[in-house]
Amino acid sequence: MSEAGSALATQFDDLEQQHDAATLGMWIFLVTEIMFFGGLFAGYAVYRSMYPQAFAAGSRLCEIALGAINTAVLISSSLTMALAVRAAQTGRRLAIVALLVATMLLGAAFLGIKFVEYGHKYAEHLIPGSGFTYTGPYAQQVQLFVCFYFAMTGLHALHMVIGIGLLAVMAVLAARGRFTPAHYSPLEVAGLYWHFVDLVWIFLFPLLYLVDLHK
Amino acid sequence: MSEPTENYLNAGYGLKSWLLTTDHKRIALLYLISITLLFFVGGALAGLIRVNLLTPQGLLVGAETYNRLFTMHGLIMIFFFLIPSIPAVLGNFLVPMMIGARDLAFPRLNLLSWYLFVGGSLLAIVSAVTGGVDTGWTFYTPYSTTYSNSHVLPMAAGIFITGFSSILTGLNFIVTIHTMRAPGLTWFRLPLFLWSLYATSIIFILGTPVIAITLALVGLERIFGVGIFNPGLGGDPVLFQHLFWFYSHPAVYVMILPAMGVVSEIIPCFARKRIFGYSFVAFSSVAIAVLGFLVWGHHLFVSGQSIYAGMVFSFLSFLVAIPSAIKVFNWTATLYKGSIAFDTPMLYAFGFIGLFTIGGLTGLFVASLAVDVHVHDTYFVVAHFHYIMVGGAVMGYLGGIHYWWPKISGRLYPEAWARLSAVVIFLGFNLTFFPQFLLGYLGMPRRYHAYPPEFQVLHVMSTAGSTILGFGYLMPLVYLLWSLKYGALAGSNPWGATGLEWRTPSPPPTEDFEHTPVVAEEAYAYSGEEAEQHV
Numbered sequence: 083m084s085e086a087g088s089a090l091a092t093q094f095d096d097l098e099q100q101h102d103a104a105t106l107g108m109w110i111f112l113v114t115e116i117m118f119f120g121g122l123f124a125g126y127a128v129y130r131s132m133y134p135q136a137f138a139a140g141s142r143l144c145e146i147a148l149g150a151i152n153t154a155v156l157i158s159s160s161l162t163m164a165l166a167v168r169a170a171q172t173g174r175r176l177a178i179v180a181l182l183v184a185t186m187l188l189g190a191a192f193l194g195i196k197f198v199e200y201g202h203k204y205a206e207h208l209i210p211g212s213g214f215t216y217t218g219p220y221a222q223q224v225q226l227f228v229c230f231y232f233a234m235t236g237l238h239a240l241h242m243v244i245g246i247g248l249l250a251v252m253a254v255l256a257a258r259g260r261f262t263p264a265h266y267s268p269l270e271v272a273g274l275y276w277h278f279v280d281l282v283w284i285f286l287f288p289l290l291y292l293v294d295l296h297k
Numbered sequence: 298m299s300e301p302t303e304n305y306l307n308a309g310y311g312l313k314s315w316l317l318t319t320d321h322k323r324i325a326l327l328y329l330i331s332i333t334l335l336f337f338v339g340g341a342l343a344g345l346i347r348v349n350l351l352t353p354q355g356l357l358v359g360a361e362t363y364n365r366l367f368t369m370h371g372l373i374m375i376f377f378f379l380i381p382s383i384p385a386v387l388g389n390f391l392v393p394m395m396i397g398a399r400d401l402a403f404p405r406l407n408l409l410s411w412y413l414f415v416g417g418s419l420l421a422i423v424s425a426v427t428g429g430v431d432t433g434w435t436f437y438t439p440y441s442t443t444y445s446n447s448h449v450l451p452m453a454a455g456i457f458i459t460g461f462s463s464i465l466t467g468l469n470f471i472v473t474i475h476t477m478r479a480p481g482l483t484w485f486r487l488p489l490f491l492w493s494l495y496a497t498s499i500i501f502i503l504g505t506p507v508i509a510i511t512l513a514l515v516g517l518e519r520i521f522g523v524g525i526f527n528p529g530l531g532g533d534p535v536l537f538q539h540l541f542w543f544y545s546h547p548a549v550y551v552m553i554l555p556a557m558g559v560v561s562e563i564i565p566c567f568a569r570k571r572i573f574g575y576s577f578v579a580f581s582s583v584a585i586a587v588l589g590f591l592v593w594g595h596h597l598f599v600s601g602q603s604i605y606a607g608m609v610f611s612f613l614s615f616l617v618a619i620p621s622a623i624k625v626f627n628w629t630a631t632l633y634k635g636s637i638a639f640d641t642p643m644l645y646a647f648g649f650i651g652l653f654t655i656g657g658l659t660g661l662f663v664a665s666l667a668v669d670v671h672v673h674d675t676y677f678v679v680a681h682f683h684y685i686m687v688g689g690a691v692m693g694y695l696g697g698i699h700y701w702w703p704k705i706s707g708r709l710y711p712e713a714w715a716r717l718s719a720v721v722i723f724l725g726f727n728l729t730f731f732p733q734f735l736l737g738y739l740g741m742p743r744r745y746h747a748y749p750p751e752f753q754v755l756h757v758m759s760t761a762g763s764t765i766l767g768f769g770y771l772m773p774l775v776y777l778l779w780s781l782k783y784g785a786l787a788g789s790n791p792w793g794a795t796g797l798e799w800r801t802p803s804p805p806p807t808e809d810f811e812h813t814p815v816v817a818e819e820a821y822a823y824s825g826e827e828a829e830q831h832v
Contacts, residue, residue, distance in 0.1 A: 092808075093393075093400035093477070103402040103476045110468045114506045121510035121540055125525065128536055136531075211521040222524065222531040229523045233514070 089265045101267040108271040112278045115241075119282055122237065126230045126289065129223075136220035140227030141293035143208060145199055149291040152195050153283065159188035160280045163249075167273045170256070170266035178256040178269070182249050185276065189246045196239055203228075231290050238286060241279045248272050304707070304804040319404035320807055325390035326705070327411050328381060333774070335377045335418060342370035344767060347729075347760040353753055355746040363746035364431035365447065371434030373425075376456050377418050379686055380548060382694045383555035384466055384501075385414070388494050390705060392470055394798035394805065395488050397479025397814040402472040403465075410465035417459030424451040433744060435545070438526035438537040442518045450519060453512040460505045463551075467501025470494050479797065481816035485576065488796055488820050492579040493558025496586035500547045500554075503590065508544035511537065535600055542593035550589040552686055553653070554582055556693020557624055560646045563700055564628050565821040566794045567643035568635030572821045574627040581620035588617050598669045607666055614664035621657050625650060640792070641712060644719035645696030652688025652726065656681060659734065674744075677737025680730045688726055695722070695773060702777060703791045707804040708784030714776045722769035728762025795822055 094100040130137045166181035207215040210229045218224070252272050255261065261269050305322045308314070315323060346366050349357045358366065389407065393400050401407050424430060431447040432440040441449050474487070474495055514525050515537070524530020526537045565572045572578060594602055594610030602610075628650060637643070659681040662668050672678060703709055732755040737743075741752050748756065790799040801810050 091404075093398065093402065093404060095813075099476055103472050106475055107403060107468060107472045110471055110502055114464050114468070114502050117503055118506035118510050121507045121514075124540070125514065125536060128533065129531075132533070133531065210523040226524065226531050229517070229525055233517060 089260070097265055101265075104267040104271050105274075108274045112274065115278060119234075119237065122230065122234050123285075123289075126234070129226055129230070130293075133220065133223040133226070136223030137227050138294040139218055139220060140224045140231070141291060143203075143206075143224075143228070144231070144291040145202065146291050146295070148195050148199050149287050152192050153287050155188050155192045155195070156280045156283050159185045159192070160277050162188065163273050163276045167266070167270050170261045170269050171263055173263045175256060175259055175261075178261060179253050182253040182256060186246050186249050186253070189242055189249070193239060193242055193246075196235065203232075234286055234290065238279065238282050241282070245272075245276050245279050248275065303806055304802065305807045306707070306804050308807045317408070319400070319408050321389050321393050321401050321404065321407060322705075322805065322807075322809075324407050324411050325386050325388075328385040328389060328414070331411075331415060331418065332378050332381055332386065335373055336770075337774075338422075339370055339373035339378055340767060340770060342366055342373065344763065346370060347763040349746060350748070350756045351760050353748050353750045358746065360746045361431065364433075364744070365429035367744055368430045368433050369425050372430065372452060372456070373421065374686075375434060375548070375552075376459055377414075377421060379552045379690055380463060381414060381459075381466075382552075382690065383559065383697060384470070384494060384497055384551075385410075385462075387490075387559065387694075387697045387701060388466070388470060388497075388555065391701065391798055392473055392491065392494065393477070394704075394801070394809055395491055395796060396474065396477060396482055397797045397810060397816070398473065398477040399808045399810070401469045402477060403469050406465045407469055410462040410469075413458050413462035413465070417455040417457070417462065420451045420455030420458065424448040424455065427451075435541060436512070436515060436537075437541075438515065438518075438532075438534040439528075441515055442526055450516055453516055457509050457512050460509045463501045463505050467498035467505075470498040471502070479814050479816055482797075485579070486816055486819050487579075489561035489572065489575070489578050489582075490555075490558035493554045493561070493582045496582040497551050497554045499583075499586050500551050500589065504544040504547040504551075507540060508548075511540040511544070514540075535597065535602070538597055538600055539593065542596045543590070546593040546596065547586070547589040549682070549685065550585050552690040553693075554585060556649060556653075556690045556697075557582065559693045559697035559700070560628060560649050561624075562794075562796070563642045563646040563696055564631050565823055566700075566792050567638045567640055567646075568632050569638075569823045570631055570635040570821075571819075571823060572627065573630035573633075574623075575820070577623050578627050581623040584620040585617060588613065588620070592617060592664075595664050595669070598666055599673050604666075611664055611666050615661060618657065618661055621653075625654055625657075639716070641710075641715035641719055642696045642700035644716055644723075645692050645699065648719060648723045648726075649689055649692040649696060652684050652692060652723075656684025656688055659684065672737055674742055675737035676733040676741045676743055679743050680733035680737060683730045683733070688730070692722070692726075695719075698773070698777070700792070701798075702780070703787030704798055704803045704805070706777075706781055706784070707787055707802075708780045709787050709791060710773075710780040710784055711776050714772060718769055718772035718776075721765060721772065725762050725765030725767075725769045729759050729766050730762070732756070732758045732762075795820065 090097055090100060094103065162181045162184040166178050166185065169177035169181055203209060207213055208228055210225050210232065214225050214228070216224050249272060252269050255268065305320055315327065318324060345357065346363070349355050349363060349366070355363065389401070427448055429447060430445070430449055430452045432445050432449060436449070436453070474491055478487075517523065518525050518527065524532040526532045526534050528534060561572060561578055592610055592614040594606055595614045598607050598611075659677070663672060663678055663681055699710065699715060736752055736755045736759075739752070741748055787803045789802050792799075797810075797814050797816070798805075800814055
């Protein structure tokens with residue numbers, strides 16, 4: 083079986099059709115992801131407009147420095163991801179693997195920093211629920227903010243974990259030489275997902291960390 | 298005629314060849330079996346509800362159990378039968394065949410969607426047998442978060458998981474229709490069934506994730522005791538209603554749009570005429586999907602929503618009547634001077650048009666602000682949405698099952714029994730639900746296990762009708778199964794229909810077509826001469 087033949091699934095006529103289907107499929111999946119996160123963003127928007135002071139107070143509980151570092155880490159990971167796809171287009175197998183590993187390491191660094199932040203929240207009794215303690219005004223509404231903080235960053239972190247797993251599979255496939263300049267759609271599609279997860283963070287960071295900064 | 302030698306049914310007999318199949322036709326049958334089981338579970342619950350309402354004090358059960366009965370009936374019928382029904386069964390079977398492809402774009406995702414559906418259904422059944430849910434199918438907060446002692450979490454998790462099966466189905470359909478059409482099959486030569494499934498898929502893609510995150514938030518609130526929807530802790534229960542109906546109103550169109558697509562296939566075939574106004578019928582499907590996302594607030598007219606928002610939502614809800622009426626008028630115009638054959642699928646299609654029209658027009662009553670205040674949460678609403686969901690969606694589903702049964706099974710069903718079933722279902726349906734319009738208008742609230750004695754006559758009529766309806770639904774189950782063994786061989790095109798799916802043997806081979814078909818004409822190219830041959 084030729085190389086193109088082994089990469090082509092039986093329901094498709096040629097690699098181009100298969101590539102179009104894979105790419106369109108991922109874009110549509112990302113639309114569902116936007117709607118999925120969109121429900122949380124809508125809830126956040128409603129409560130922020132109802133309780134602006136409490137959301138500002140809640141935002142002060144976030145550690146801007148760690149959030150900013152994480153933003154830089156994630157943007158760098160998007161760069162290495164894009165370079166990995168570029169390496170596939172130019173047929174440099176080792177470069178694909180190296181860049182994918184770099185992307186995964188940056189993703190893991192992001193999760194590590196996030197974990198530290200969660201640890202601080204835990205130590206300060208800021209986990210929503212019966213153990214939540216906050217002494218300032220609007221304690222209930224600040225708890226609501228923290229709820230959204232954990233729901234949104236937690237859902238994002240879950241997507242990061244899935245993304246790292248996905249990239250691990252891609253790295254193995256790349257090491258086995260499964261991607262060629264003619265056929266690299268799985269890698270490109272995984273890249274689309276990674277960039278999307280990155281982009282969600284670009285929205286989360288100002289919405290959660292920087293609410294009160296302009297004063 | 299000899300038995301076709303090689304087809305998708307005899308391509309392998311082991312359990313593994315079914316449970317690990319990626320053939321869209323086999324996955325359609327897996328769905329058919331699963332949702333048929335769930336349909337009869339949901340139907341049995343409806344039967345218990347109707348028996349209980351025979352007497353004013355409630356014949357069988359107390360208020361607590363009754364709450365669980367109608368909640369489980371609604372949840373199973375909506376999330377585990379109606380939403381997957383036509384897309385997952387007929388859509389999975391027909392989308393690749395109607396466009397001349399060998400399979401859907403992502404066959405393994407398709408199989409995964411069935412497993413997600415089964416997993417979600419099992420969670421729902423676990424929730425049911427351990428005591429059920431008593432919040433109403435709408436999960437309104439704070440019932441579902443603070444006050445309910447029932448099994449909300451497994452049920453919400455089941456719906457969450459099943460939602461992903463819908464998303465995968467919708468994604469697969471959109472990608473397949475975009476990228477895998479046979480040579481010559483332009484967008485405006487597509488069968489209208491595919492336009493309606495495309496519109497349905499848009500709703501799956503845009504709506505389902507929102508109900509998923511909403512139910513996840515309900516779960517979060519129940520598990521951690523936080524107050525996202527709890528006013529005592531700063532939350533807003535009406536926000537839940539907004540998020541819930543943002544999906545759940547479009548979900549009504551998930552149920553009705555595919556049925557409209559089925560009717561658009563059946564009517565030209567049995568009237569032997571081209572569809573009247575093809576592009577209007579096609580675009581009206583898209584219009585319904587789009588408008589469907591802008592009307593959710595008509596469920597919140599009495600929930601403390603601003604009166605101006607209510608006026609806008611009322612106006613937008615009226616707009617939905619336009620594309621719906623376009624369809625009904627175009628079907629009627631197709632029938633005009635047609636050579637009409639009263640075969641079973643056509644009887645179901647006629648039933649659909651009549652019942653959908655009543656359901657749709659009463660939808661305008663409840664979309665009017667002032668009238669809604671009177672009939673809100675009464676049996677009028679119950680009757681209205683059953684005319685759409687049962688009179689519309691289920692009639693369309695059964696019409697489609699009959700129309701494509703020869704293609705699916707390779708056998709003809711007994712025509713006389715099938716026509717009888719269509720008539721019995723139509724009569725039973727109307728006897729069940731028309732009295733409920735009267736009950737609601739007279740002030741009988743929904744979800745009550747007891748009622749004032751003056752309503753008893755209408756309730757007894759409704760229960761009598763539901764018994765007839767139940768028998769009507771059992772009939773196809775029996776004779777369709779019978780036909781698998783004893784039915785006459787169907788041949789590739791028993792109706793003399795146009796459409797690529799009829800150009801391949803029944804049952805079709807695993808790869809659908811021996812040679813990729815080439816399309817050279819529009820859909821529904823029926824002619825008068827053919828009509829005479831058909832007689």
